[in-house]
Amino acid sequence: MAAISEMSSDTESIPFWLEIAECSVAPVAMEDSDHEAHSSSDEQDCCPATPDHNRDHAGEQDQDKEYVGFATLPNQVHRKSVKKGFDFTLMVAGESGLGKSTLVNSLFLTDLYKDRKLLNAEERITQTVEITKHTVDIEEKGVKLKLTIVDTPGFGDAVNNTECWKSVADYIDQQFEQYFRDESGLNRKNIQDNRVHCCLYFISPFGHGLRPLDVEFMKALHEKVNIVPVLAKADTLTPNEVKKKKIKIREEIEQYGIKIYQFPDCDSDEDEEFKQQDLELKESIPFAVIGSNTVVEAKGKRVRGRLYPWGIVEVENSAHCDFVKLRNMLVRSHMQDLKDVTRETHYENYRAQCIQSMTRMVVKERNRNKLTRESGTDFPLPAVTGGTDSETEKLIREKDDEVRPADHELESHQHQHGHSDQCDHSTEHHKLSHSQPEAETQPRVIKDEAL
């Protein structure tokens, strides 16, 4: 269903703003060059002496005696993760024409949508929501980032948009399911993580707050993905209108019980400047954004912006919009947190639900098998419940098939070994068919095996 297009580039796609701004995606400004040069093994990390420190060498050695050396652990972690590289998957959703592609290109300074084919009105009437995926490899100061952009062309385009969020929700679930299967498999070493870490949801600047479709989409997805709402094409609104719209949208988000991504609270011991920045970030929701694929000249400087007869709107000017705040949040300050929340909250929810339904299925099937065995018919084939064909259920059936011959063997062994065993067996039957809690504990073991 999902049309997946992949793009890969190295040097071309290095965002120039990353270079100019001298930003650092690397989380720790460690004395890494020293470390890389001097420590080929972890043991050396415990005594990170460099030639510059020769003078103090004796003193340091004395000091080292008092240290175990675990203070270097962050450096070890840092080096290992830099070696491995990072990945991040960003989804963009919202009605077409709201500037999603333009914003993504502006954010990462690549042309991810070269091959995009725009449909005409007639074609869009029956269009279903497609999911497209683009990947770029970005490298900055030796840190590699594999960035994946997932787009949802066709969303909100049809005449009837009922449940048009469904294919987006299915896509997110499929990625969780794939990860769950990989994680439960034998080779867990090189699992490719395609889970969606953040969804930028574009809200139209032309409506009066949220539209029903926006509410439906966000409510359907807020427990699956980190939703970051953005107010699209902010240059079409005056600063006052932007302010009012943001307040209205925030109120509606609260009113409809939509759980958007929550920025983590900053620690009480952070400095005042940091706290102020954090507060500003929280108050910026939804980020008012402007996108542009062109560079224009403003006050003698070449900037990314939009040229109008009455002036220039600059994408990276914080007085004009929240583009820089959004970019900093996504790349510099909260990328890791977005990934953590995806793993610890959204994926965990999925996993728990999955395990629960697998357990229920196994209980049902076991009980059915026991009943059939009691009635003396042949051993049944695995029952296909409700016509569903999800991968997880298949996995369970496969596992059950593996377990069944052993069960069968056990049964015939019991037949051969006389009456006392038979009695035990029927007691167990009795327990299983009459005592539900007991029965529920049984398959849990099987579930663990299956995983």
Ligand code: GDP
């Ligand atoms: P998408 O369908 O959501 O991907 O939207 P596009 O990125 O293709 O943009 C649709 C149209 O809106 C194009 O003509 C863009 O030039 C224009 N556009 C994109 N971003 C902005 C913006 O921030 N402000 C204004 N005024 N127009 C924009």
